[in-house]
Amino acid sequence: MQEIKIVLSKYKVLLISVFLIVFAIIFPVESNCDIGTLIDAHVISLVAILCGCNIMYQELYGDLKDVFGKMGYRKNFRTLLRRILIQWIGLLVLSVGFYWMFFLRNLSIENSILIEFLQALFAIAVSIFFFTVLSVFTTCLFKNQWAGMGISFVIYQFFNSTGAEKLLKPQWNIRAYSLDSENMTDAQWMTGKCVFFLIACILLLIVRRIMAVSREGVVIKEKHKKW
Amino acid sequence: MGIKMKIEVRDLEVEFKNGTKAVDGVSLEIENGIFGLLGENGAGKTTLMRVLTTLLPISSGTVTFDGVPVVPENYCEIQKIIGYLPQELVLYPQLRVREALEYLGSLSGLTKAQCKEKIDYYLERTNLKEHQKKKIRQLSGGMKRRVGLIQAMMGDPKILVVDEPTTGLDPEERIRIRNLLVEFAKDRVVLFSTHVIEDIGATCKNLAIMKKGKILYQGTVADLLRQSQGHIRTVEVQTEEEVSKLNKSIRYVQSNIRKTELRLKLFVRKYQVRWMVTKGLFWKMHICI
Numbered sequence: 001m002q003e004i005k006i007v008l009s010k011y012k013v014l015l016i017s018v019f020l021i022v023f024a025i026i027f028p029v030e031s032n033c034d035i036g037t038l039i040d041a042h043v044i045s046l047v048a049i050l051c052g053c054n055i056m057y058q059e060l061y062g063d064l065k066d067v068f069g070k071m072g073y074r075k076n077f078r079t080l081l082r083r084i085l086i087q088w089i090g091l092l093v094l095s096v097g098f099y100w101m102f103f104l105r106n107l108s109i110e111n112s113i114l115i116e117f118l119q120a121l122f123a124i125a126v127s128i129f130f131f132t133v134l135s136v137f138t139t140c141l142f143k144n145q146w147a148g149m150g151i152s153f154v155i156y157q158f159f160n161s162t163g164a165e166k167l168l169k170p171q172w173n174i175r176a177y178s179l180d181s182e183n184m185t186d187a188q189w190m191t192g193k194c195v196f197f198l199i200a201c202i203l204l205l206i207v208r209r210i211m212a213v214s215r216e217g218v219v220i221k222e223k224h225k226k227w
Numbered sequence: 228m229g230i231k232m233k234i235e236v237r238d239l240e241v242e243f244k245n246g247t248k249a250v251d252g253v254s255l256e257i258e259n260g261i262f263g264l265l266g267e268n269g270a271g272k273t274t275l276m277r278v279l280t281t282l283l284p285i286s287s288g289t290v291t292f293d294g295v296p297v298v299p300e301n302y303c304e305i306q307k308i309i310g311y312l313p314q315e316l317v318l319y320p321q322l323r324v325r326e327a328l329e330y331l332g333s334l335s336g337l338t339k340a341q342c343k344e345k346i347d348y349y350l351e352r353t354n355l356k357e358h359q360k361k362k363i364r365q366l367s368g369g370m371k372r373r374v375g376l377i378q379a380m381m382g383d384p385k386i387l388v389v390d391e392p393t394t395g396l397d398p399e400e401r402i403r404i405r406n407l408l409v410e411f412a413k414d415r416v417v418l419f420s421t422h423v424i425e426d427i428g429a430t431c432k433n434l435a436i437m438k439k440g441k442i443l444y445q446g447t448v449a450d451l452l453r454q455s456q457g458h459i460r461t462v463e464v465q466t467e468e469e470v471s472k473l474n475k476s477i478r479y480v481q482s483n484i485r486k487t488e489l490r491l492k493l494f495v496r497k498y499q500v501r502w503m504v505t506k507g508l509f510w511k512m513h514i515c516i
Contacts, residue, residue, distance in 0.1 A: 002322055002330035009321050063317035067378065069282045070311050071334060072303055079334065 007055065007083045008090040016047055016091070020098045031108040035099055036120025041178035044095050044124050045131045045156055051091070052135030053148040055083050060211070061143050073211040080207070084132055091128045096121065119186065123177035126193040130174055131156065133200040133207075140210045232293055232308075232385050232416045233258050234279065239288035241274050241440075249274035251440035253288075261412045263427040263434035263448075264420040270437040272420045273314055276388050279418065280311045292386065307336075310384030314391050314420075316375040320364035324355060324374055327363055328381065335382045345381035352407055353377060354400075368395040376404065380411060387417045393426055405430050 023043045029035050059068040059076065068076055099120065110116075134155060139148025158164050159174050170176055171192035234257040241250040250271045266272045277283040278290060281302045290297040297305055318327050325346060332342035350356045353373040358366065363374065376392055389408070393401040401423075408417055409430055421427060427434055428448060435445040444451060464470055 002319075002326045005322060005326070006319055006330075058317075063315065066277070066280075066282055066311060066313035067316065067331065068334075070280050070306050070309060072306050074303075075334060 003079075003082060004086055004090075007086045012051065013090070013094070016051070016094055017098075019043070019047060020094065024098070024102070029102055029105075029107065031110045032103070032113055032116050033110050035102045035107075036116060036123060037178040039095055039099060040120065040123045040127050041160065041175050043098075044091060045127050045174075046153075048087075048091060048128045048131035049135045049149060049152045049156060051087055052084075052132035053139045053145045053152070055087060055132070055136055056080050057139060057145045057148075060140065073208070077208045077211055080136070080211075081204075084129075084136070084204075087132055088125070088128055091132075092121075092125055095124050095128070119177070122190065123193060126197050127174060130196045130200045133203050137203040137207050140207050231259060231414075234386065234416060234418075235289075235291045236275075236279075237289045239275070239278065239290060240286045241271075241278060241283060242286045248440050250278070253437075253440070253442050255435055255442065255445060257416055257418060257433075259412070259414060259416055260433070261408060261417045261419050261431045263431035264418060264437065265422075265424075265427055265434055266420075266437035267422075269439070271440040272437055273390055274440075275437070276311075276390055276418065276420060279386070280309050280388050281305055282311075308385040310379035310382055310387045312375050312379040312387075312389040312392055314394075316371075318363045318371065318374060318378075321362060323360055323362055324350075324366070325359045327374065328377055331378045332381055337382060342381070345383075346377070349377040349381055352403075354403060369397065369400050372396060373400070373404070376407075385415055387411060387415060389417065390420045391422065392419070393421060393423060401426065402429075 020039075020043055023038070027038050027042060029038055056076070056079065058064045059079070068079075099117065131152065135148055135152040137148075138151040139145055142148060142151070164173055164175075171188040172195065173192065174196045176189035176192040234255070236253055236255040236257075239250050239253045240248065242248045253271070253275060264272045264275070274283065278285055279297070281297060284299070285297070292305060292308070295301055295305065319330075322330065328346045329339075329342050332345065333339075337345065346359075347356075350359050353376065355370060355373055355377070358370060363371065366374065372392065372395055376389065379387060379389065387408075392408070393404055396404060405426060408419065411417060419426070419431060431448060433445075433447050434451070436443045462473060464473060
């Protein structure tokens with residue numbers, strides 16, 4: 001319960017909701033197929049980056065690092081995984097609520113509402129996970145929240161750019177679901193999303209390694225004998 | 228039955244990559260009870276404490292807890308027996324006192340029942356019971372410090388390391404905290420770092436004085452006072468102007484003393500001066516010659 005309060009504080013939830021609503025106004029949608037595209041490509045990834053960079057920054061590098069440093073990296077990594085899960089679920093629930101809010105407007109219904117929703121849900125879920133983990137990874141790598149946020153944002157922009165569309169095959173882009181490619185099947189973009197899910201898992205393992213070896217810059221003069 | 232613990236530090240060095248030697252050849256022996264660590268800012272006290280709590284690695288030298296060396300392979304075991312109150316601790320402002328303690332307690336491995344028992348006990352002892360439902364951000368600085376102390380103690384650590392626990396507390400609270408630490412230290416090691424001489428005098432039998440990473444003195448408080456006998460003159464002054472005039476003449480006298488004797492006397496005198504000035508009624512100054 002306390003962890004939920006830490007990860008998804010009232011103000012954070014409020015800010016995310018306002019963020020989602022503002023984006024909904026800026027990017028209007030015409031059909032139910034556009035809703036998932038909007039949320040996946042333009043909204044939730046940015047939110048995941050912003051929320052991910054401070055998910056455990058205070059505990060690892062900030063004011064609480066001495067208290068949490070004493071608990072050991074294994075416990076801290078388990079805490080990190082729990083917080084990522086809580087954030088993932090929280091952002092997913094907000095996205096679902098946001099998704100269905102669009103139906104209050106006059107939208108044209110192009111495909112099956114349920115199938116479009118489930119596909120969008122899958123795409124959004126992977127995007128949230130990938131960009132949260134990416135943000136955590138870059139923050140831990142540079143031990144700096146702002147560097148973590150900035151570099152993750154640059155990577156996010158790369159995936160959104162025409163450069164990525166030229167360099168990467170459509171299904172190997174995290175935005176594959178949102179890309180308007182006639183030659184891409186549902187199975188292809190879903191496979192691409194799964195690959196990014198695996199990449200995020202690998203990044204998490206690297207984060208664990210960073211946490212295990214991370215010690216302040218002390219010169220080690222003597223290699224300690226194994227007792 | 229008491230828990231006996233001995234901390235041995237041998238020729239400890241901690242050097243940072245920027246060339247700063249924060250701890251330089253420190254050797255200490257710390258046994259059950261409260262051990263005071265006195266020193267000015269930048270003396271190396273916090274660095275030493277962070278080495279003992281496994282937050283910093285050792286550049287060279289050894290630290291052992293009852294023969295168990297403080298090396299990365301043993302960090303897991305050592306971390307279980309240590310409680311630490313850092314110099315600066317900012318807990319979760321949005322959580323209530325009880326919630327924050329329950330959260331940190333559960334992360335430390337305590338069960339719900341153990342958490343509840345410990346938290347109830349320490350909230351009572353630190354006079355925070357009536358504030359337990361308040362949010363951390365609503366507490367005063369002293370209350371936050373007490374919450375930090377509870378999180379360090381509630382895991383029943385064999386070794387409690389407290390870095391300036393009485394900072395920001397009023398005199399009554401300081402006495403309460405000191406009494407709590409004295410009771411806690413009956414069958415444990417408490418390493419107590421502070422700037423406040425009165426706290427050391429009231430709680431510690433043994434102490435070490437650090438300056439620029441080195442130990443200037445290690446021994447009992449009684450021995451330290453015995454060594455300073457015959458080297459102290461007392462002058463009573465009434466105004467601040469007289470205090471600053473005397474302060475200047477002390478510095479002049481100091482420059483005529485051999486350097487080898489100077490360091491310890493200066494250190495002791497500086498802290499005694501500060502202690503007496505805070506007494507309030509009369510300003511007394513101890514002059515070392």
